[in-house]
Amino acid sequence: MKTHLYLLLLAAGISAAPQMSSMAELLTLLQQMCEAMTNDVQNLRIETPDNIDDVNCVSTIFEGTEQLRTNPAMKKFSVFFQNFERLKQSLPASLAKEGKxxxxxxxxxxFIEKLMMFIRKASKNARL
Structure with missing residues (x-):
């Protein structure tokens, strides 16, 4: 129940982003990111949640996204990272106090595949 509430909040935050109003656009950018990966980026190791549905892993998702953002090969995807940062700021402060x-x-x-799953689940829950 808590996970569904969080995903609804996440979906609302994503859909409220002024420059990118749909999750489909986020997923498209992530797919392009996956396809454009160079060997340098593919060799990058990112802390990835085992269970993407775990609300305790929200900060891990954002930390991994930040690690991707700082990679020079990801500069062309700056729009995605800007919108994802807005999403992070729109989440309630209570989610920052996570467990293990x-x-x-x-x-x-x-990591990007898990991130796509995370956004897809948020999208499905927003349509309920």
């Missing part, structure tokens, strides 16, 4: 999140260091492609 089980993670594993994985390559950037796997």
């Amino acid at each position: 999140c089980d993670t594993e260091r994985r390559n950037a492609t796997i």
Whole structure:
């Protein structure tokens, strides 16, 4: 129940972003990011939540996104990162006080795939 409430809040935050109003656009940018990955980025290891549905892993998702953003090869996806930062700021402060999140260091492609799953689930819950 708590996860569904969080995902509804997340979906509202994403859809309220002025320059990118749909989750489909976020997913498209993420797909392009995956396809454009160079070997340098693919070798990047990012702390990735084992369970993307775990509300305790919200900060891990944002930290991994920040790690991607700081990679020079990701500069052309700055619009995605700006909108994702707005989403982060729109979340309630109570979500910052999270519990334990089980993670594993994985390559950037796997992290992006998990991030796409996270956004898809938020999108489905927003349509309820």
